[in-house]
Amino acid sequence: MYISRNFSTTPLNFIPKQFSQYHQQQIQSQRTQPFVPFSQLQNQRNHLESHLISTLNGCTSLTQIKQTHAHILRNGLEQCCYILTKLIRILTKMEFPMDYYAKLVFDQVQYPNPFLWTAFIRGYCLQGLVKESVSVYNCMRKEGTLPVSFTFSALFKACCTVLDVNLGRQIHAQTILIGGFGSDLYVNNSLIEMYVKLGFLECGRKVFDDLPERDLISWTKLIVAYGKIGNMESAGELFGQLPLRDMVAWTAMVTGYAQNAKPREALVFFERMQNEGVETDEVTLVGAISACAQLGAAKYANWIRGIAGNLGFNPSHCVVVGSALIDMYSKCGSVEDAYKVFEAMEERNVFSYSSMIAGFAMHGCANAALQLFYEMVKVGIKPNRVTFIAVLTACSHSGMVEQGRQIFASMEEEYGVSPGVDHYACMVDLLGRAGWLGEALNLAETMPVEPDGGVWGALLGACRTYGNPDIAQIAANHLFELEPDTIGNHILLSNIYASAGQWNDVSRVRKLMREKGLRKNPARSWLEAEKGVIHEFFAGDMTHPRSGDMKQVLEDLLNRLKAIGYQPNMNSVAYDMNDEDKRWILMAHSEKLALAFGLLSISTDSPIRIMKNIRICEDCHSFICGVSQITGRVIIVRDNLRFHHFHGGNCSCGNFW
DNA sequence: CTAGGGTTAG
Structure with a gap:
């Protein structure tokens, strides 16, 4: 039996029909046909099936999967959706293109059950082939199979990866159209997540408000979403209404405040949760540590370090806590303590290295930063874009123009990280700080990525150091367009004119500030x-x-x-x-x-x-x-x-x- | 198969 299914890319607009009785009977009758007594067959099958499943779980190559598949076919299980679902999931996990082998397996099944369909849909989703996954969904509906919750969750995730909220809305409509899913918690939670991730928080909120029943996960998802857009008032409001608060919900509040530069509030929540006897794990700690880092005071640094230690989260075996502590000590002024933490860590990842490099950069230890960068490469940890920002900052803060250029050039070639706007900003900063204002200006004007405020701001800062009002005015013109309300840019420009004794220009900028109603942030x-x-x-x-x-x-x-x-x-x-x-x-x-x-x-x-x-x-x-x-x-x-x-x-x- | 995480430029 081989069915070549043609997944036409029809839009999602047909009216679903009820799950066909006929198909259900077909599947049942296939399972009850054999001559052996049913119970005995069931036992044999169960044994064989679990054997095959564990074989599949142990597969590490396509050859092994093909062998197991042959085994499945030899035992006449080519219609066994349960095992084939597992097979397709393994193939997906190994990132083989769906059309390469999974489709062949799938097409042999006459009546795939909803889970097999879903595994297939999910495979396409994870590989970014969203159109294909929707086509498979359409085909599934045409063949009369009802989706399961997981089907919609996979589709919503796919909408996130292609940033297509319209498709998401269409699938949302499907969940309402097909009976039983409108109030399914799992479906609705992934729906909320989709709206939130695509920036339609209010739509997610509406889904949430209309839900007849909510679980902690729905609440927490929204609390986090409000935190991410910086609306801690709404987050706090929801948190206050929560009927039951667990560690994750509390943590969402702590990290929400920490991420929004409100370290004191974060610590208030952290202490409250401890007083209420809520458990604390390493994720909670990381939020609190980040809050302490922002406070920049040794008192808080030692306090939170003590708490982490008492709870048994030490840098030696907990990478996230270690990395957060490195950052915290660096920001609290002790690069020595940061390095002690780094040394004590048995496992280090890209976060640990990047934080330590950034710490060295912050304290002007450029050589240590570069050395650590090369060490990280040597031990086989792949630097990411943040690592390069840290390394380039280290170079620019110490005038190491040549090393900076070299690393910048190697980013793409050797490490496969293509320079983004931030990296160009670092380069403009590097050249500018070294006094090569013309070259810095040239880079800002010719860079392949659209320059942002960071790029022009770096140039303006360099003009301040070297007293160049002409280039400063160019940078400032761009900045005033990109960031019209940032007070610092105006002050910088005004100070450059003041240093050059151009008092008329100073009053011109001051007037501009007054007109915009900008007030100076007191030093x-x-x-x-x-x-x-x-x-x-x-x-x-x-x-x-x-x-x-x-x-x-x-x-x-x-x-x-x-x-x-x-x-x-x-x-x-x-x-x-x-x-x-x-x-x-x-x-x-x-x-x-x-x-x-x-x-x-x-x-x-x-x-x-x-x-x-x-x-x-x-x-x-x-x-x-x-x-x-x-x-x-x-x-x-x-x-x-x-x-x-x-x-x-x-x-x-x-x-x- | 669902919710919370650390590093980042002027």
Whole structure:
């Protein structure tokens, strides 16, 4: 028996007929025909079937599958849907094209059951052949077979892979048309997932609202979806209505807040779930660790590390927790602790390596970053696009133009990662930071991918470092179009004009900002003093109880520094005013205030760790360099981008940032 | 056969 089914690509519009009684009887009669007593046959069959199934499970090559298939045929089981379903699933898993062998197997079956049809449909779906899978579905309906829940779930997944919401809606209509599926939870959950993944969250919500019954999975799917689009209010609302909350639902809230840059809220939920006695696993921990990374404070880092340890999730055997900890320690200012975690890990994957490389890059350890990159390649871990962003950033933050170029060129050839817009942004940054503004501009204008704000922003930043208002204006024109409301771009451009003394242009940009109603994000610095208390300072802010002492400290430092040749850098002040006023403004920059407080309050044997919300200014950078020399202290400053380690009059960034 | 996960640029 061989049926050549022709899967015509008809649209999904015919009215389904009821599952044919005739077909059901056919299948039954085939099974009850033999002369041996039914029970005995059943036993024999069961034994044979389970033997064949386990043989199939052990198949690792097409030859073995073909042998087993021959075995199936020899035993007259060519109509046994149960075994053939398994066979087709194995073929699919091994990524053989469906038309190559699976179709041959399938066409021998006269009356495939819904599971066999579905395995076949799913095979096409997983291989991205969605049209074909829909055709098979049509054919199945024409032959009078009713789908099962899993059939629709496979089809909805396929709609996601081809990003076709219209097809999804048609299949959605089918689920309603065919009795019994409109309220099927499994079908509806995958339906919600499809709408959510294709960006039609409201459609998913409507399906959810209309459901007569929901399970935890429906709720959690929507909570996660709201989190992913940054709508934590709706997520929280749903979470509040949940009749029963399990670990996964709680975790969805923790990671939702963490992913939306709301680390404090994430930790509030994490603590609440612990207080309510909900279990914690490594996924929950990862969300909490990521929240602690964003807080950037050693206090939280040690706290969460302790919790993870108590629960038995140690970097040595838990890769995800280890990778998250590497990232956290790097962001909390201790690349040493990050590396300790990395070393302790017995298993490392692309996340562990990428995080560690990014950690080194962040702290200006470019050589360590490159070395680790080559080690990773050597041990056979394939770098991905994020790895390359980290490696290229390491190069650009240390002026390693040649190494950067080399790696960029090798991305596609050697590692099969085609450079995306982010990688081009890294290259523009690399060239720009090295002072090759013309070449950077040329790359931005000729790159094969459409440049985004990151590319032009990198160029604008380089113009700031090298004082080039002309190229800055070009970059800014693009930026103002792509990101009209980003305050930082305007300030950067205005500062470039200010450094060049072009005060008319400064007021032009300032006027533009006023017209757009953009307000400056105030510069602030903070540091962690005794018992983890955080002290925060704004520029010119004299409200701290120890302001008097701080001012005294700063004046002392200024005099001692002047004696060894330090000169205040007036270019760092973007206002048109006299030098005396500029001097005062410089002295009251938030990072200097924080530094003064740190010197007063932090014991001399530990480093002073300062965080800052925006880029550190040139004058503060050289000031802190000098302070590290005359006081012998180690000072670590994290700006919005990276860490500066000041020690003995030098900075780890090599005055290059 | 269904729900939660870590790395990323100016």
